[in-house]
Amino acid sequence: MTAPPPHDHTGLPADMTLTDDAVAREAAQLDSIWRDGRGFWGWLTTVDHKSIGKRYIITAFLMFIAGGIEAAMMRTQLARPENTLLGPDRYNQIFTTHGTTMMFLFAVPIMTAMGLYFVPLMIGARNVAFPRLNAFGYWTYFVGVVFLYVSLFANTGPDAGWFSYVPLAGPQYSPGHRVDVWAQLVTYTEIAALCAAVNIIVTTFKMRAPGMSLNRIPLFVWAQLVVSFMIVFAMPAVATGSTLMLAADRAVNTQWFNPAEGGDALLWQHIFWFFGHPEVYIIFLPALGFVTPIVETFSRRPVFGYTALVMANITTAFFAFGLWVHHMFATPVPELGQSLFTAASMLIAIPTGVQIFCWIATLWLGRPELRTAMLFVLGFIFTFVNGGITGVMLASVAFDKQAHDTFFVVAHLHYVLLGGGVMPLFGAFYFWFPKIVGRMLDETIGKIHFWLFLIGVNLTFFPMHILGLEGMPRRVYTYLAATGWGPLNLVATAGAYIIALSVIAFLYNVLKSWRGGAPAGPNPWNSSGLEWAIPSPPPSYTFLHVPVVHSRHPLWEPAVDMPVVTGLRTDRREVLLTTAFDARPDSRHHAPGPSIWPLYLALCMGVMWIGSIFSPYFVLIATGLSAIGLVGWALQSTSTPGTERVATGDAVVELA
Amino acid sequence: MKALRPVSDVGGLPSVVFGQRSLMWWGTLGFMVIEGWTTALIFASYFYVRQNFEAWPPLQTPLPSLTIPTINLALMLASFIPAALAARAGKALDRAGVRRWLTVMSVLVVPTVVLRWWDLWALNVRWDTNAYGTAVWLLVGFHASLLLFDVGDTVGLTLFYWLKPMPAKSFSDASDNSMYWYFTVALWAAIYLIVYVGPRIF
Numbered sequence: 001m002t003a004p005p006p007h008d009h010t011g012l013p014a015d016m017t018l019t020d021d022a023v024a025r026e027a028a029q030l031d032s033i034w035r036d037g038r039g040f041w042g043w044l045t046t047v048d049h050k051s052i053g054k055r056y057i058i059t060a061f062l063m064f065i066a067g068g069i070e071a072a073m074m075r076t077q078l079a080r081p082e083n084t085l086l087g088p089d090r091y092n093q094i095f096t097t098h099g100t101t102m103m104f105l106f107a108v109p110i111m112t113a114m115g116l117y118f119v120p121l122m123i124g125a126r127n128v129a130f131p132r133l134n135a136f137g138y139w140t141y142f143v144g145v146v147f148l149y150v151s152l153f154a155n156t157g158p159d160a161g162w163f164s165y166v167p168l169a170g171p172q173y174s175p176g177h178r179v180d181v182w183a184q185l186v187t188y189t190e191i192a193a194l195c196a197a198v199n200i201i202v203t204t205f206k207m208r209a210p211g212m213s214l215n216r217i218p219l220f221v222w223a224q225l226v227v228s229f230m231i232v233f234a235m236p237a238v239a240t241g242s243t244l245m246l247a248a249d250r251a252v253n254t255q256w257f258n259p260a261e262g263g264d265a266l267l268w269q270h271i272f273w274f275f276g277h278p279e280v281y282i283i284f285l286p287a288l289g290f291v292t293p294i295v296e297t298f299s300r301r302p303v304f305g306y307t308a309l310v311m312a313n314i315t316t317a318f319f320a321f322g323l324w325v326h327h328m329f330a331t332p333v334p335e336l337g338q339s340l341f342t343a344a345s346m347l348i349a350i351p352t353g354v355q356i357f358c359w360i361a362t363l364w365l366g367r368p369e370l371r372t373a374m375l376f377v378l379g380f381i382f383t384f385v386n387g388g389i390t391g392v393m394l395a396s397v398a399f400d401k402q403a404h405d406t407f408f409v410v411a412h413l414h415y416v417l418l419g420g421g422v423m424p425l426f427g428a429f430y431f432w433f434p435k436i437v438g439r440m441l442d443e444t445i446g447k448i449h450f451w452l453f454l455i456g457v458n459l460t461f462f463p464m465h466i467l468g469l470e471g472m473p474r475r476v477y478t479y480l481a482a483t484g485w486g487p488l489n490l491v492a493t494a495g496a497y498i499i500a501l502s503v504i505a506f507l508y509n510v511l512k513s514w515r516g517g518a519p520a521g522p523n524p525w526n527s528s529g530l531e532w533a534i535p536s537p538p539p540s541y542t543f544l545h546v547p548v549v550h551s552r553h554p555l556w557e558p559a560v561d562m563p564v565v566t567g568l569r570t571d572r573r574e575v576l577l578t579t580a581f582d583a584r585p586d587s588r589h590h591a592p593g594p595s596i597w598p599l600y601l602a603l604c605m606g607v608m609w610i611g612s613i614f615s616p617y618f619v620l621i622a623t624g625l626s627a628i629g630l631v632g633w634a635l636q637s638t639s640t641p642g643t644e645r646v647a648t649g650d651a652v653v654e655l656a
Numbered sequence: 657m658k659a660l661r662p663v664s665d666v667g668g669l670p671s672v673v674f675g676q677r678s679l680m681w682w683g684t685l686g687f688m689v690i691e692g693w694t695t696a697l698i699f700a701s702y703f704y705v706r707q708n709f710e711a712w713p714p715l716q717t718p719l720p721s722l723t724i725p726t727i728n729l730a731l732m733l734a735s736f737i738p739a740a741l742a743a744r745a746g747k748a749l750d751r752a753g754v755r756r757w758l759t760v761m762s763v764l765v766v767p768t769v770v771l772r773w774w775d776l777w778a779l780n781v782r783w784d785t786n787a788y789g790t791a792v793w794l795l796v797g798f799h800a801s802l803l804l805f806d807v808g809d810t811v812g813l814t815l816f817y818w819l820k821p822m823p824a825k826s827f828s829d830a831s832d833n834s835m836y837w838y839f840t841v842a843l844w845a846a847i848y849l850i851v852y853v854g855p856r857i858f
Contacts, residue, residue, distance in 0.1 A: 533658070646671075
């Protein structure tokens with residue numbers, strides 16, 4: 001073996017490598033410390049980001065299927081004029097549940113779940129910064145999922161649309177508990193998203209492998225980091241609006257949205273869209289994070305314009321908070337305000353355009369290989385650009401007023417979300433499934449899946465542009481034959497069934513490959529990120545030793561071996577913390593182990609939110625129950641683990 | 657897979673650190689940002705509905721009383737002293753000092769939760785009277801939930817220090833607890849100025 005170049009070793013021989021024996025011994029020791037507990041209890045108490053991430057991804061994908069079934073029901077109802085499959089009341093519940101499921105229970109959770117699974121792997125960490133908070137976030141989300149669907153089957157599904165405008169959603173026009181279900185459910189999922197965001201931010205800032213300075217962070221992780229900041233500033237708006245305002249107006253007669261007592265219905269729209277517009281980018285930016293490594297890997301070259309891509313991410317996030325009023329052009333917004341929000345809405349196309357051009361340049365300069373993941377990226381560029389262009393059209397007030405609340409808007413938002421969110425997500429599944437499961441997905445079925453999906457999406461949603469321009473309003477359960485909208489609606493319904501077929505093909509592929517797929521090995525695509533330096537699926541401790549990084553593409557480095565850090569304890573869960581900017585090793589951190597308290601506290605939150613629909617006293621009951629959980633959690637966190645090295649001032653002292 | 661080549665040994669690094677070097681500090685900061693931002697959004701809503709009224713508080717709604725909220729603010733500001741001393745004792749790894757100052761801090765902060773009940777009634781309006789009442793109740797009430805959580809945290813930490821052996825990292829927890837308390841009090845100062853004092857001036 002040639003001697004590797006000497007670098008930052010501290011007292012270790014420059015040519016030392018770990019022997020197979022040492023590696024095996026250490027791996028066994030680490031596995032005994034890091035693996036989940038056994039059986040069902042182990043499953044309930046896990047705090048491993050991989051177990052939780054996988055669970056999150058599967059739950060959120062099941063929600064995609066549920067939302068898809070609702071979509072198919074709506075499309076079947078609309079396939080011909082004056083259809084009677086779904087009555088107006090059922091239709092209202094179905095379209096509201098569809099939107100709520102797709103936005104709150106599928107799109108945001110699955111994007112953050114991908115981050116929770118992969119960010120630690122990509123930055124060389126063994127877990128997220130707050131593993132128990134991560135478990136709490138998942139369980140909170142899970143309670144929300146169960147709550148919505150139990151309510152729907154109990155004929156209490158929300159029915160005022162996924163943005164539940166007042167006064168329709170207020171106590172006067174929506175008596176009963178349907179809107180309450182929506183208001184509380186939204187808060188569950190926002191709490192879960194906030195837990196994930198804080199986790200991803202702190203993990204990214206403090207747990208990167210030594211050498212991974214800010215300018216070497218993978219673009220996937222950059223996207224997750226930027227989106228996490230967006231979540232921190234967007235989600236509190238909807239949590240405030242839904243629980244502290246809407247639910248309170250309905251439960252305890254507060255007057256936020258009651259104009260008779262000085263309240264204001266438009267306040268709801270401001271609060272909702274201040275969250276709602278960034279939400280679109282919260283879904284879309286992580287998807288762009290999926291695209292870069294796929295394009296790099298299958299073009300066989302580093303991405304063109306790394307800095308431009310990072311800047312485009314950050315700029316998009318800033319602009320995303322300055323656009324919300326373009327959802328409100330049909331309300332009396334002052335003219336100056338309209339111009340400002342029109343300009344901002346058009347401006348945001350620029351950073352998005354920069355990213356598209358960077359990927360096209362990468363493909364142009366490389367040798368593209370058309371694997372399924374890559375096909376989905378190309379499908380994304382085609383579909384998303386179409387959705388983006390109708391977005392620029394809608395930014396114009398004059399046009400927006402014509403198209404407002406018509407199927408044109410439905411077409412636009414589905415092009416953006418399916419093109420910009422779901423296509424890259426499917427690409428990501430094909431790309432990273434081998435890492436999660438250890439087996440390859442079938443490429444032939446994958447290509448069938450891709451083509452069916454691309455055709456289905458365009459067949460479903462392209463006709464909706466025309467229907468919208470012809471004046472067909474959204475959210476109607478039927479229409480008259482004399483409108484002439486029948487044929488295009490039938491085409492859209494046929495497209496929806498093709499999408500359903502494509503998803504069935506995907507599910508078949510996953511089930512077939514999970515057990516019988518070709519073994520993947522650590523790096524089946526010969527890709528460059530740290531996640532490909534470890535076995536597939538990753539072991540419980542993820543990295544045997546924390547890697548040291550010298551470039552943006554550690555696995556494309558010509559070095560024959562991999563520089564790593566040693567010295568973390570193997571007799572307890574220990575992770576390395578590094579400095580926020582330069583990622584220099586700074587301290588060792590004792591990471592928490594399995595715990596039941598996150599699940600317990602999530603259930604207490606459930607008691608609070610579900611109970612408060614019926615009586616405010618449940619808030620008190622749940623607070624009491626939570627106090628028990630918090631004490632239990634704290635007792636577990638303050639067990640005495642033995643001697644620590646404590647940094648005090650400039651000195652370090654040993655302390656029992 | 658490539659062979660692993662050790663280039664650095666981190667065994668000598670500390671395992672308990674303070675301030676921005678510690679994960680818990682970052683997590684605390686994250687939740688401060690979320691809670692501060694939520695309060696800012698409620699403030700924005702407060703000013704938004706204010707546009708619908710000619711007078712503020714609305715006609716026939718009395719001004720909020722100042723006595724109890726002022727006493728509460730003074731108590732919170734006084735508690736800064738033991739909070740700062742507890743944080744300092746934590747950084748000096750002085751177990752007895754942390755226990756002493758956390759106890760003093762607890763004695764000062766527990767009454768703030770009790771006074772909060774009277775802070776709410778000092779608003780002199782019910783939450784369901786009008787949008788003004790709704791907005792001020794939410795501002796003070798939301799802060800009450802933060803206050804309850806933080807006082808619970810302080811009292812819990814104090815009891816733990818008395819009742820069980822605490823690990824070395826609890827020194828860092830004591831210092832983060834003080835940081836979160838400063839933030840909670842700062843938010844209250846803003847609410848006090850805008851909700852209780854503001855309508856008397858503007």
